[in-house]
Amino acid sequence: MAEFPEEPIYRQLARIGRTLASPVRLRLLDVLDQGERTVEQLSDEADVPLKNTSAQLQQLRAAHLVTSRRDGTRVYYRLADERVSRFLGELQDFAGDRLADLREAVSTHLGDPATLEPVTAEELALRLAGPGVVVVDVRSAAAHARGHVPGAVSVPVAELRDRLGELPRDAEIVAYCGGPYCVVSPRAVRLLRDHGLRARPLEGGITRWRRAGNRLEEGPATG
């Protein structure tokens, strides 16, 4: 096989596939798709041990999927460019088409998506301007501060039960979390509905919001 003249080309091509072949790296990419992060932030948000995070980031960088910059003692990582984000989206769509097992894993963990009546990013973008919609960011306060849907209120799931009173009963609540596979917002929607509130999840989370070309707002929690 080594004599096959195209072999080096296919070997290089396979490097991209190999880079996308690890659940840990995919998770890191999904976090990075939400914006720039330090190694430690990535380690926290993706729940990957620090050293392993660093090791995997080296591989992502070697494959030119991410770039890094140093600022003082911190190193910040980000996706190399928009095409990486777009390709990740295509990979996820393609995998969704392909793997019955993936659908099953998604349903098991997120529940049947249909019953939650998710709001698409396009729909939310239109309705943000008007009244009657409250957007709730159920990720950590730290993740919220690093970039959120404009006007969204930060209510980490852990605090949701205790802060139900802060949410309007007459408006529709749109809850979102991180990547397209984040389990947090469906759980939050169920909790809210159990308490008589009208709630729907944002389809694809903040990642799809960003991919759809919408801007993010930065800064500390406002709610």
Added chain:
Amino acid sequence: MAEFPEEPIYRQLARIGRTLASPVRLRLLDVLDQGERTVEQLSDEADVPLKNTSAQLQQLRAAHLVTSRRDGTRVYYRLADERVSRFLGELQDFAGDRLADLREAVSTHLGDPATLEPVTAEELALRLAGPGVVVVDVRSAAAHARGHVPGAVSVPVAELRDRLGELPRDAEIVAYCGGPYCVVSPRAVRLLRDHGLRARPLEGGITRWRRAGNRLEEGPATG
């Protein structure tokens, strides 16, 4: 990490990446992108030992990238559907964007693409109708018989030098081979030019021709 609730989802997603992480499987997919093949044909065309071909096909099938049907003693494999072909194209484009090393590998093996002035599939589709163009399929006669650009003449590279006389000096010759990374057609174009013929390669080979929505013609060599 195992407690991370999305873990099973990312694991499934990574399965697609892992399936695309092997040069051997990518080569098999590129051959299958030219049409249905038996295990033995694949083994020949991709130059992979038979048993390994079979083993890798099992993995591709497990990932739902290919399907198979049995006819008598033969088992025929094909891409599961058009989306697989489309996604392979996207992967190749993305990898091309990404990997400087890939560009280098391509140039080393195929020569600088620009000097060859490749013809795009769209351009060829338009010009096929008119005169002044002769399309030459430099793959094996067997591969040609399994599907070729309509009207193309079969001249396997090995025979090209001896059959130069059959080619017109007053028309433009478009030579093509298998996948987008096939090294054969650029080599053929150089040979033809060295003998004073006007020749250009088909960009992306027959794979991109097919992906662009053009039909293939089946049957034995006509030239």
Added chain:
DNA sequence: CGTTTATTCTATAGTTCTTTGGAATAAAGG
């Protein structure tokens, strides 16, 4: 400068993937 903090490098154990020989299966033909 010496110390502290953030991150990376080096080495390694454990795991998973690839390849291949030998046996098994499945269909076709005598």
Added chain:
DNA sequence: CCTTTATTCCAAAGAACTATAGAATAAACG
């Protein structure tokens, strides 16, 4: 049925990848 041909299953050796401990580097701060 027995044989032949095409393909797959099983098992084992070898290669490559993941995760992590321990040492090293790089910047900031006193």
